[in-house]
Amino acid sequence: MSMMYSQAAPGDDPLGIVAQGLSRRFGAVHAVQHIDFHAPPGKVTALIGPNGAGKTTLLLMLASLLRPDAGTILIDGRDPSRDPAAVRLRIGWMPDSLGVWGSLTAREILVQIARFYRMPEAGIRERAEELLHLVHLEALADQPARVLSRGQQQRLSLARALVHDPSVLLLDEPASGLDPASRVDLRNLLRSLAGAGKAVVVSSHVLSELDEIADGAAFVSAGRTVKQQSVLEAVQHGRRYSVSALDHAALVAALTGFGVEFRPEAGPRQTVSVFVTDDGAAAALLAGLVQAGVGVVSFAPAAGALEEAYMTMETERR
Known part of the structure; x- marks a missing residue:
């Protein structure tokens, strides 16, 4: 692309x-x-x-x-x-x-x-x-x-x-x-x-x-x-990532210790979402979780960049 x-x-x-x-x-x-x-x-x-x-x-x-x-x-x-x-x-x-x-x-x-x-x-x-x-x-x-x-x-x-x-x-x-x-x-x-x-x-x-x-x-x-x-440009405006781990409590403790705001997501697996400003910040957060001993199972954008931009636009419009 x-x-x-x-x-x-x-x-x-x-x-x-x-x-x-x-x-x-x-x-x-x-x-x-x-x-x-x-x-x-x-x-x-x-x-x-x-x-x-x-x-x-x-x-x-x-x-x-x-x-x-x-x-x-x-x-x-x-x-x-x-x-x-x-x-x-x-x-x-x-x-x-x-x-x-x-x-x-x-x-x-x-x-x-x-x-x-x-x-x-x-x-x-x-x-x-x-x-x-x-x-x-x-x-x-x-x-x-x-x-x-x-x-x-x-x-x-x-x-x-x-x-x-x-x-x-x-x-x-x-x-x-x-x-x-x-x-x-x-x-x-x-x-x-x-x-x-x-x-x-x-x-x-x-x-x-x-x-x-x-x-x-x-x-x-x-x-x-x-x-x-x-x-x-849409990617550079930041987006939410979904994160899950083998030990959910350890994931929550690590994010809290990093001062990263998160919110729980609905679904069969205990998953949280965090907002990251760019790809570099996402990579740094993942590295920090791994270094803290968190068994990360999934770490991926919660939505596409354009979908994120659209939802932000709709939230602001309302």
Whole structure:
């Protein structure tokens, strides 16, 4: 994973997605009030926020499917309000459900989407086969989409978004309905696509997995951007670690002696959580416990860095 995450101003990097001051209302409801958002090429950017925060509305505007009431959007330097056809050629959009054409087979859907993008007919079927293999749907290629499971439809939806080899990917809850093996495949695929230079945006409630996928994240709440930061920056803000030992009393005594605040965690094993400011502090605490003769059984982050940042944001908001 890249150790740096671009926070460039719009003029510094015209590629990927650059959005400023986006607002959108539906009647009296302000779904998005003021969002600034940057998703650079070659990175996976997570879009994180509670239900009703405006994430899907933002994605629809970025996909040029919904016009903002105010603000500007650039996709690879192009304005979708002025040149929507050129922008849509650069965008792969994966909504949170497959949607239409339940009577068509998986192969027929991919072929038809390719024709919509006016791809050369000679290469369309080969492209469809390539994508069916990529998302492990070869055995179901001739099954109607309506008989596919939720997870299988999600994989087909991802293949559909990739048909025209877009430079920008917008994925709304892509892991929904996927089994554990498919989630790993998705994570590896998204990292590969980012490594090939694509700007990948993922909106997901599965925060525990985003640390393994994302280079950075934009946090939104009540239709506004709260912050945008890299995973490395999130780690440097500190997080809680879960600790357990063979002798719980010895662990508690050692932490008390070190002056480290802790709190018990629910679960079958007696575990406590402690807050550490950075990885160095975590390593020093573990070394201290071992030197004190505590038989440490587990010592690991209680949550991912982005999940920790989100929970902190939500606590402060409330």
